[in-house]
Amino acid sequence: MASKTNRRGNELSHSIAAELIAVLVAVTNGQPRVMTIDSGKALPSGPFELGHRSLQSGLRDWVEQQTRHPLGYIEQLYTFADRDRVGDASRRIISISYLALTREEQSAPAGKATWCDWYDYFPWEDHRHGVPPALYQVIVPRLNAWADAADNFSMRGERRQRMAIAFGLEGHGWNEELVLQRYELLYEAALVGEAHRGLNNDVRSATGSSMTADHRRILATGIARLRSKIKYRPVVFELMPPLFTLLQLQRTVEALAGRLVHKPNFRRLIEQQELVEEAGETTAETVGRPAKLFRFRHAVLDERAVAGTKLPSSRA
Amino acid sequence: MASKTNRRGNELSHSIAAELIAVLVAVTNGQPRVMTIDSGKALPSGPFELGHRSLQSGLRDWVEQQTRHPLGYIEQLYTFADRDRVGDASRRIISISYLALTREEQSAPAGKATWCDWYDYFPWEDHRHGVPPALYQVIVPRLNAWADAADNFSMRGERRQRMAIAFGLEGHGWNEELVLQRYELLYEAALVGEAHRGLNNDVRSATGSSMTADHRRILATGIARLRSKIKYRPVVFELMPPLFTLLQLQRTVEALAGRLVHKPNFRRLIEQQELVEEAGETTAETVGRPAKLFRFRHAVLDERAVAGTKLPSSRA
DNA sequence: GTTAATTATACTCATACTGAGAATAATTGG
């Protein structure tokens, strides 16, 4: 290995650049959205520079410049630098990705930037209205063919096993957190645009819009993190307006999780954790009994080190 | 902001270097240990170079070179690049830290490398034999003084609040996962060697050995991550020999968590999750009834996407 | 070779949490 003979090198490491990438999420009208540039083909990003105080502030600068949207909640996702990401062997790029949560505001985003629906990129991930038909009609048959095409018996078994877990086949049950595993399987099976140019129309519409480089992979990582995190930290509230009804809160959680939850149990969970307090007002914006308005009790962030927003079970 | 006027710069980002840092953990004789160099003052680390295939493989190279210890399980911890970490403003270092799990083997580590006990660096974190006396006798009084010394009323309240949560005061209960928060409080209060040169002997022995730069902070991050992760992923087994008794497994978990667990409940949890299978043999190495030997069912990693090793409640 | 000490393993029980569904309340639109 080359590195073993290197001194604690300086010249070598100088041809390294760092790039900051943001998965900026909002939920609008019950639809989860992600901020993009290049007409939905890329995530906001830019190089980390000497002028930046920290990685986070560098990210803020780039995103605010590219999208005119200020960032609130930020958390780091992952850092990677795989060699095969870029062709040039004399220069390495380290990518540091972040998840950011905000609300889609009135201010129309700047020129290049647009909000896009999550599920345009991941149509198989939205189970709120039942299992998407294309999953069983297109994706699973194609994956089966891919598994069968494996070289030997044990590899076929391994592929089938991974499929079954990731897509909830053979009694495994759908696990909404396995977003990245599912995308990676589709990538390996060359069923997504990033892995294969000439997809036919069925497959193309079943496996969604593709993105530049590995941006869709990073988005998958962000969605997976968020789907996991809403279960044990009160981060949903970053996506909510100051006042909201419990149903609005529920719809937001469902939008993120891609599945429905049991309404009375959801209420019970939120209330027993004392995450919200009544605002005293009600909405009359819709038909039916008016709903009480609530606000997030910001105090819980001080009172408790770990507060949870667990997700009740699914509901047909 | 300077960055807003920059082009998607090249020259600027070229004075960036990346450093890989490992928190390599093992548990030996019920004592959690971390691999260090520089006689316990630093974590193994080295620059990321062009020759490295990926960040992980670069880390493996450096750690194996510095410690002669091969790495098994690896997961990324955090990436940071705060300006105040290093004095030089013309050059930025990005640090990418990893958590690695292994077993302390017969092969004595290479010259500079030594295994050190976790709790030498974090004496206040070991609650297996009750609350460490120095916590209430030294640390809490000092923190109280620090809180009282705050400029204004609201800042005093805020400091007290953080103290209460982090150290489990005023009915908050000890939460073993808040390792980083506790270290940061002690740092802010200038009670650790990294923040203050002339600590008196009481404080010094209560707040443990210090390390180079922010290495102890990174270690705290690793411990926190591990304490959290053993509750929902079967990672403990990376630290176990191939065959072990349930009590040995329990002692390992207790060593990591820094607190004792209820034995019958621990067994119930492990067995109902089918994480282990009987090896058919028993140990006679100790007094008392011989214990059955178990092995980890590696199949669970294939069967389930998320397997858990939850931690039962504490036990006096 | 019986007993005490020690560790392993198996039960018990009250309580809390969860999933699922039913029942009741307050609206709007005919």
Added chain:
DNA sequence: CCAATTATTCTCAGTATGAGTATAATTAAC
């Protein structure tokens, strides 16, 4: 006033959890 719609509250069974007790199989001591 009635139907439709949404909000809100309860009930109930099943499961998980915290805590403690009882029994089993050893070794060490006498």
